[in-house]
Amino acid sequence: MLKIEHIYKSFGEKPVLNDLNLEVKDGSVFGLVGVNGAGKSTLLRTIAGVYQADSGSITLNDMDTYLCPEIRKEIAFAADEFYYPSGSTLQSLKVLYETMYDFDEKVFAEYCDLFELDVKATISNLSKGMKRRVSLVLALSIHPKLLLMDEAYDGLEPLARLRFKRLLAQRIEEEQISVIISSHNLRELEDICDSYGILEDGKIASYGDLIDNRGKVNKYQLAFAEEVDRNRFSAFDVLAFEQEGRVVQMVIRGEEEEVSETLNELHPLLLDVLPVTFEELFIYELESRGRSYE
Amino acid sequence: MNKNYFNYLLKTRRVPILFFFAVYIGIMMVTGLNAHAEPDRGIELIVAAGMSATLTFALPVLMFSPVHARKSADVFMALPISRREMRITSLLFSFAVSYGFYFLGSVLLWAISGHTTIHIQTLCFSLIFMAFGLAVLLLFNSLLFLIANNLFDGVVMIAAYLCMPLMIFLAEVTTVGTLWAGYTSSSWYSGRALYLSPVYMVMENLVGIIRRVQPYNVFSWNFVIALVIFGILSEIGLRKEFDERKTERAEQLSDGIFAYPLVINVYALISLLVFAVQVLLDPREVSTLLLYLILLLIYVVASFVYKRSVKLEKKTLLVFVGEVLLSIAMVFGAWNTHFFGLADHYKLDRGPYLWYEYSAFTSVDDLGEEENPGYDREGEVSEWMEVDVTICIPVDQLEQYREVIDMMDRVRVQAIDDFYENPIQMYTNNNLRVFNSNEVDHYKPINYNSYRIHELLSEEELKVLNRYAPVVVSHAKGWEYAPSMKLEEYLETKQ
Structure with a gap:
């Protein structure tokens, strides 16, 4: 299990991670979202041991990821920008992973086939999507217990994404690996993550099970016989509110049954309940705290 | 050491290393096999050391460049x-490469050709010393590369610190020589800036081991001590700059105190001190102002390289103006205080022997009257006498020579007063040189000071001096010297 406790990280005077706490269970795919500059990449780099936190601790299976280098054998970090020395091929790149990690040659060959990668091709000649594939193949070939993907999932075309999702599901089932994915494309995250965390002001502002939370936040459309005042809904945890004459549309946090029951007590002429997408959930969460999604 | 990482380095760096090895051996063979003459003794070992020393500048760039780029730092850190x-x-990998090359190359060449001119003990000693020297160079150059925050700046730092001691040395020669009466490039304080250059000290000592030509090629234990200090400080610095490095520094401006802020300002101050001396010598010279403007431009360009911004900041300008004022204050302060009192102070016993060398061009009629060789008013070549005397005094017998010392000191003090009375010195060939030596045949002068003198020793004083050492007098006319004679002979001829 990955455990992050009271992490602080600043760049000069600017605090980026501020008393951040998080737990990611084994076999979980965690979606890390946040506005630009929220600190998603910083958090992933700090987990990977690239950055040293100013204070606090990050442990994977009770071993500090910065202080205990041996635990980093269990961590694969696919950064947002893929590094390769000029002129390198996949064949030459894997030397680093072969010598430094428990590299599985068989898995590597298998994944190269799956993602249609030529090991002798010069990396610099590959497209952005193909480079992403290279990055993921190398990361998965070391059998990580924790896979960190900093927007590394973005840019994969649908077929590759599907293959990767299946592969990930298989690895989670077989090896109980944990995955943290940060992405701007929330629609892509929605169909792969089982839990999520919204990073805001250096903290995880909202955190939980994606399916549960999405069930707890719903969009309600109501029509009344006459125009109603917003104050009538003050008893609800309203994340978003829109009104056009007698028609009201709201996003309310709370169990759907309870909220619908209470709303029915206001005698609407019509009450419709619509599910929210992960993207909407993210936007409403931010807007409810006075932020806007970039 | 991590074996896996060493293997990784070996696998990924073998092509450039093998290429360099081929070049290395090629150059050594060409130099070594063609150098059998005595003056070239050990040239193959010196060339090998030079190339290995060069490697110590390149290898840190090859080894530590991943920390300077964000993308590679994500992987390597x-x-x-x-x-x-x-x-x-x-x-260790870098050391294995640089020293391995030296070891293999020098032993190979010694076996082929060098054993005829170089003793095996010399070879062994050079191998031991180079192990130490290359280790220090690697530590120091790695530190220089890592005080920067990006690849380009890292290379700039290595180059800047490599040239800095030389720049300080040259500035010392040009400025101190003008400000310090008696200063010569062989004064005891001269050349101390070269102690800031580990590569110079390593190469000097290696040549000292191999050639042992007194007084030029001498192994210096002072250099060894200085190199040990460099090694220790570099190790401490590397712990801070690498072990405790904040990875987020990658691709940032190199604004650490030992990076651009120090380098730019040291170079600026060195140049400004040289310019300030020009101001002292001739305050009305317009070209000096132009030099200041050019230096300001260079300063702005350097600030641009540092901050990647063409904007001339007020702070940059203020610092520059501050340095201009500081340099002028330092130069004028040095001048008005006889180089902070140091010019007046002369210690007689920095070595077991004290030497005075007096050399003067005098009129034919009076050996105490100055007469510079040249042309007279009619365009005829003048006629003059040359007076030379060299006295060596064991410093444990100074009291027995008190008369001489007092006489020479009077000349020395007068020369210092003359020096500071007029910034643009009157030309003269008359000299008083004072120095110490470790040996009676003064191979290597210590504490060497040389004074231009206008007020010469009188004939009476020369007579006194003649009691301690022979005063030699030569008559010259039309650039032709007659055979030299003793002072007594001159005085008899005169009568």
Whole structure:
């Protein structure tokens, strides 16, 4: 299990991670979202041991990821920008992973086939999507217990994404690996993550099970016989509110049954309940705290 | 050391290393096999050392460049290896390459041709010393590369610190020589800036081991001590700059105190001191102002390289103006205080022997009257006498020579007063040189001071001096010297 406790990280005077706490269970795919500059990449780099936190601790299976280098054998970090020395091929790149990690040659060959990668091709000649594939193949070939993907999932075309999702599901089932994915494309995250965390002001502002939370936040459309005042809904945890004459549309946090029951007590002429997408959930969460999604 | 990382370095760096090895051996063979003459003794070992020393500048760039780029830092800093292990492994790998080349190359060439001119003990000693020297150079150059925050700046730092001691030395020769009466490039304080250059000290000592030509090629234990200090300080610095490095520094401006802020200002101050001396010598010279403007431009360009911004900041300008004022204050302060009192102070016993060398061009009629060789008013070549005397005094017998010392000191003090009375010195060939030596045949002068003198020793004083050492007098006319004679002979001829 990955455990992050009271992490602080600043760049000069600017605090980026501020008393951040998080737990990611084994076999979980965690979606890390946040506005630009929220600190998603910083958090992933700090987990990977690239950055040293100013204070606090990050442990994977009770071993500090910065202080205990041996635990980093269990961590694969696919950064947002893929590094390769000029002129390198996949064949030459894997030397680093072969010598430094428990590299599985068989898995590597298998994944190269799956993602249609030529090991002798010069990396610099590959497209952005193909480079992403290279990055993921190398990361998965070391059998990580924790896979960190900093927007590394973005840019994969649908077929590759599907293959990767299946592969990930298989690895989670077989090896109980944990995955943290940060992405701007929330629609892509929605169909792969089982839990999520919204990073805001250096903290995880909202955190939980994606399916549960999405069930707890719903969009309600109501029509009344006459125009109603917003104050009538003050008893609800309203994340978003829109009104056009007698028609009201709201996003309310709370169990759907309870909220619908209470709303029915206001005698609407019509009450419709619509599910929210992960993207909407993210936007409403931010807007409810006075932020806007970039 | 981490074996896996060492293997990785070996696998990924073998092509450039093998290429360099081929070049290395090629150059050594060409130089070594063609150098049998005595003056070239050990040239193959010196060339090999030079190339290995060059490698110590290149290898840190090859080893530590991943920390200077964000993308590569994401990979290398996340490796399952501690920073300390990574640093030590990289340094050991670099050492194995640079020293391995030296060892293989020098032993090979010695076996082929060098054993006829170089003793095996010399070879062994050079191998031991180079192991130490290359280790220090690798530590120091790695530190220089790592005080920067990006690849380009890292290379700039290595080059800037490599040239800095030389620049300080040249500035010392040009400025101190003008400000310090008696200063010569062989004064005891001269050339201390070269102690800031580990590569100079390593190469000097290696040549000292191989050639042992007194007084020029001498192995210096002072250099060894200085190199040990460099090694220790570099190791401490590397712990801070690598083991405890904040990875987020990658691709940032190199604004650490030992990076651009120090380098730019040291270079600026060195140049400004040289300019300030020009101001002292001739305050009305317009070209000096132009030099200041050019230097300001260079300063702005350097600030641009540092901050990647063409904007001339008020702070930059203020610092520059501050340095201009500081340099002028330092130069004028040095001038008005006889180089902070140091010019007046002369210690007689910096070596077991004290030497006075007096050399003067005098009129034919009076050996105490100055007469510079040249042309007279009619365009005829003038006629003059040359007076030379050299006295060596054992410093444990100074009292027995008190008369001489007082006489020479009077000349020395007068020369110092003359020096500071007029910034633009009157030309003269008359000299008083004062120095110490470790040996009676003064191979290597210590504490060497040379004074231009206008007020010469009188004939009476020369007679006194003649009691301690022979005063030699030569008559010259039309650039032709008659055979030299003793003072007594001159005085008899005169009568």
